[in-house]
Amino acid sequence: MVTGPDLSAEDARERYVESVLTVVEQVPPGRVTSYGAIAGVVGSGPRRVGNVLARHGAPVPWWRVVRADGSLPPSHEENARPHYLDEGTPLRSTGAVDMPAAFWDPETRE
DNA sequence: TTGGTGACGGTAT
């Protein structure tokens, strides 16, 4: 078989990206979820999720997606803080998100 | 084609 472009695989990748962005959009204001939680829903590893947001995360509320410990890379943390204050997201004195209070599980939607 | 990299996560020290 001639090695043509695998369009099905490319389409699968596109649907995967769309799935991730859809989950992010479903996170309620004032709540956050983690890369790992999204990974569990879309069926992939957490680094994949971060990679997707890095490339296609601009149009979605990316600040509602944080690391498992509730923190974000310093630069993004600066951009996210205003959103947290505006949405009333529970924060800790460290500047990270108060995970036990703010975590939203995309699988149980609570 | 091969190798390096990363918006992470968990475990070990």
Add this chain to the structure above:
DNA sequence: TATACCGCCACCA
């Protein structure tokens, strides 16, 4: 409690 290291896996140069 903080730091280091490894595992994972697709994307980019």
